[in-house]
Amino acid sequence: MLDYIQGYLSSNLTPGQAGNVFWVTVYILIVFGGISVAVIAMNWLERKALAHFQVRLGPMRVGPHGLLQPIADAIKLLTKEDIIPSGADTFVFWIAPLIILCAAFTVYIVVPFGPTHAITDLNIGILFMLGVASLSVLGIVMAGWASNSHYPLIGALRSSAQMVSYEVAMGMAVVSAILMTSLHGLGMYGVAAKSTGTGTLSMIEIVKMQQEQQVWFLFKFFPLGLIAFAIFAIAMVAETNRAPFDLPEAESELTAGFHTEYSGLRWSLFMLGEYAAMIAVSSIAVTLWLGGWMRPFPHWLAGETWDLVFSLFPGLTFLGLAAIAFIGVARMPKHPYFKIQTAGLGGFGAVLGLIGVVLFVPLVRDRIQDIYWFAAKVAVFMYLYIWYRATWPRYRFDQLMKVGWKVLLPIAIGVLILTAILGVVL
Amino acid sequence: MQPVATTFFFYLLSGLAILGGALVITRRNPVHSALALIMTLLAQAGLYLMLYAPFVAGVQIILYAGGIMVLFLFVIMLVNIEKAQKQEQFNKQWLVGIAAAAALGVLFVLVYMKGKALFPERALQLPEQSNTQEIAVLLYGQYMFAFEIASLLLLVAIIGAVVMAKKRI
Amino acid sequence: MTDATKYLSHLELGEPDQTFLDSNELIINMGPQHPATHGVLRVILKLDGEKVLGTECVIGYLHRGVEKIAEHRTYTMFNPYVDRMDYVAAVSNGLGYCEAIEKLLNIEAPPRANYIRVILTELNRLASHMLWLGTHALDIGAMTPLFYTFRDREEILKIFEKYCGARLTTHAFRIGGCQYETYEGFERDVQNFLKFVPPKIDEYEELLTTNRIWLERTRGVGLISAKDCIALGVTGPVLRASGVKWDIRKAKPYASYSDFDFEIPTGQNGDTYDRYLVRMREMRQSLRIIEQAVGKIPEGPIMAKVPKVLKPPVGEIYHSIEAPKGELGYFVVSDGSTQPYRVRVRPPSFVNLQALDLMVRGQLVADVIAVIGTLDIVLGEVDR
Amino acid sequence: MAPITTLHYLVAAAALFVLGVIGVLTRRNVVIILMSIELILNAVNLNLVAFSRLYGLHGQIFSIFVITDAAAEAAVGLGILIAFFRNKETVNVDEVDLLKW
DSSP states (O other): OHHHHHHHHTOOSOHHHHTOHHHHHHHHHHHHHHHHHHHHHHHHHHHHHHHHHTTOOOOOSSSGGGTTHHHHHHHHHHHSOOOOOTTSOHHHHHHHHHHHHHHHHHGGGSOOSSSSOSSOOOTTHHHHHHHHHHTHHHHHHHHHHHTTSHHHHHHHHHHHHHHHHHHHHHHHHHHHHHHHHHOOOBOTTOOBOOOOSSOOOOHHHHHHHHHHHTSOTTTSTHHHHHHHHHHHHHHHHHHTTOTTSOGGGOHHHHTTGGGTTOOHHHHHHHHHHHHHHHHHHHHHHHHHHSOTTOOSSTTTTOSHHHHHHHHTHHHHHHHHHHHHHHHHHHTOOOOTTHHHHHHHHHHHHHHHHHHHHHTTSHHHHHHHHHHHHHHHHHHHHHHHHHHHHHHOOOOOHHHHHHIIIIIIHHHHHHHHHHHHHHHHHO | OOOSSHHHHHHHHHHHHHHHHHHHHHOSSHHHHHHHHHHHHHHHHHHHHHTTOHHHHHHIIIIIIIIIHHHHHHHHHHSOHHHHHHSOOBOTTHHHHHHHHHHHHHHHHHHHHHTGGGSOSOOOOOOSTTHHHHHHHHHHTTTHHHHHHHHHHHHHHHHHHHHHHOSOO | OTTTGGGGGGGTOOSOOSOOSSSOEEEEEEOSSOTTSSSSOEEEEEEETTEEEEEEEEOOTTOOOHHHHHTTSOHHHHHHHHHTTSGGGHHHHHHHHHHHHHHHHTOOOOHHHHHHHHHHHHHHHHHHHHHHHHHHHHHHTOOHHHHHHHHHHHHHHHHHHHHHSOSSSOOOEETTEESSOOOTTHHHHHHHHHHHHHHHHHHHHHHHTTOHHHHHHHTTSSOOOHHHHHHHTOOTHHHHHTTOOOOHHHHSOOTTGGGSOOOOOOOSSOSHHHHHHHHHHHHHHHHHHHHHHHHTOOOSOSBOOOOSSOOOOSEEEEEEEEETTEEEEEEEEEOSSSSEEEEEEEOHHHHHHTHHHHHHTTSBHHHHHHHHHHHTOOHHHHHO | OOOOOHHHHHHHHHHHHHHHHHHHHHBOBHHHHHHHHHHHHHHHHHHHHHHHHHHOTHHHHHHHHHHHHHHHHHHHHHHHHHHHHHHHSOOBGGGOOOSOO
């Protein structure tokens, strides 16, 4: 047992690569649990951030600043009656949310949270991610069909058409990033790197290539990487059915799209799947273009001192969050549940602070900072998702298709060709 | 990577695949058939992974399960299946069909029994970590022509499908 | 679906086909419980995929028999009922009714009352347009403007509340003038509001007017020509957006509108975007009117000499005003008793709703939502 | 248990193949027949990939081509099905008894 742990800690492979069943199991549990927690946190954050965009307060009642609201929601959803409409195909109706959930979670097998922090490193990493993510279309189509109702059916048809169309542009953008792994060339700062000859599909290798070439692919071949990234960033919003591309569940048109007839637990599975998919595609974007687990400026601000400075960030972040919690404690208004709320928020702040302190321990610090930078980059995307939703109206279906096929796809193909040419010429 | 519990996973996955296949041909409702087929396809993707063919497995998932099956489900939703569900599911020569298929199965079994020696126990050590790269080298080298022909085939299929399925072009 | 087919006479629906890839007919009920029909409107849509082949509005879910009630109430007693028709523009409804009865009685509200009426009515127009903007934007998918407009509409409702105690169904006016004198600081409140609101309107416009998605969703959607508008009797911003410069405040000035200088904004294309622009400009014009009125409210009585028991002479009268949603008309028949013989309301929402079918044919489902929003209907007024 | 050899894979593929053949020969519903054809193609793929363990990567290449082919076949087959359904309002193969309609 101890040997196992020792053997792993000194290893520079992912548990899957090392063939270490124990650590694989542990990692699966950690990653899936972490994603579930992230989804819950995201749920709360979205409601709060959206509320503040819209001059509201959002959830405030359950727990201090509504911190326990997601838990209350979960309890509500679990105890709700689970309605299966008459005339629905019970089996398909039952299995559709599970397919979406499985598709959304299976993707995380190859997400590289750090050079060794991935469940496994598949040779076909990115292909696997895109493929499994696209399986959620099946769940959506089935949910819409099995509900035996018009609104879900239209929602399902819209959504499957949308996801299939945007996958094309998305795939092209991804290919141009993969192409960059094999090409040398000039980065934004004019740093030339040696050519490696062959490219790679492996998620970990892609980030390692960015490290080697000393440039995020976002800035490689300057406008090209950026354009490819922009295409991916648009397509991924459409892929996850979020505003402004949320037609499949367009509230004002189709009431709730493909999950109109769902309630209770199954509905919450859809939500879980949707948020997990959002995090998944964001992590693809982070891996391919934003340097994955790399900290900012790994070469420009290199050296022992800067390493130390940047490795302090995780702890500082948690201490900052703890400070915010304590400010909340200090400003707690005197309402009937004042005492318990103060205690709760204070306890929460204390836990955050404790985590922050633990993160300063050198051994932990070195292990954790890859994950921290990865999560921070993903969090930026999550915030963008909320921001989009607060700002933009919704596209119409034909316009959505027009954007996908007539704008994004040609640009993506153009970028792909130019990337290939530049890679050969430079 | 050293595969773990190969025997168990082989029987699990091939069992799932065959079970799915059996369900495909027996279900009354085409959507259930499609579900079963998806199960088969995914189980097969697992088998490909066990055979050190990760790229084929990836293609299987992204193209078959994610692409072709969505197409199938789409069409099933578009055509009216309720009427067909109430009708007779098997054609008149079903007995002959099963007999022919059984004969084919017996033929397979005989071939495998007789020709056991043809399939050596040995296995090439295929490099799993560079499987994609090696496939790429073959695909864009030796099989370049076939690759281009395949693209032409797909183009023809797209045009054909559009011509046939669209009402007014 | 079966009970829907009996309404479908004019949709030319033959044998309903079970398939919908080829034989097109997919019938959906949009409403009566639907997030985007602004109440209990039920629209039966005949679709080819997403394309709308025809619509049929089923109304009456909110029918309360307001016109019939009038026949059993005295003229004064019926006054509060009109507030319940277009509940987001209750002041305008009250103004129309009071002026109609005043015309019937041949009395005239004193100038001070008229100024107060204009200020409140224009405030109410702003409130109504703000509510329209929020819900319309929400229908098209922009969530945020809804909350901004509700925040700012609150200020108007606060003024109403201070003036007459009610926020929504105000019952602010009486036959012959106003019941209440302006409260202490009324003018200051209104002037503060005038300073407060223009930057807010700029804020809405910043979010929407040049937003690409908004433009794509509204330009060329729900087109209606001036000719069709006139043929269908469509009035209000919808008519003006089609290029007809028709506003009863200018055409047949009532209250004291002839004293004020304001413009009638018009559009050219008659699409949803033009209607949006027209309403946004109208909000600014309303502010202009209020600004002119609030500075010079004349002194004097707020109530004309009105008998205790209203017994108008035998006769009939039609009086219309420009409500936020269009021409709001009251046709009142008096048989000389204390109760009207018949009251017929010409509600703008009801008439404008007729245009829905014309505007959405051949467009997509999403456009139906946009068009319902842009018609700015209130079901209380449609069904009465 | 005995180690898994190529033969095991071949037997599994043979079983799938036979199931596919039964489906094609006995079912009336075109959609299910098309799915059975997919089963057959998959059985072939499994064979090819299994053999590539013995004789090199060429089998995998070929299976990729087979998958491409299956995609084209499905698209055209389903296109025909839709055209057919539009005219005859049926999805049963034994009712397709006209060469032209």
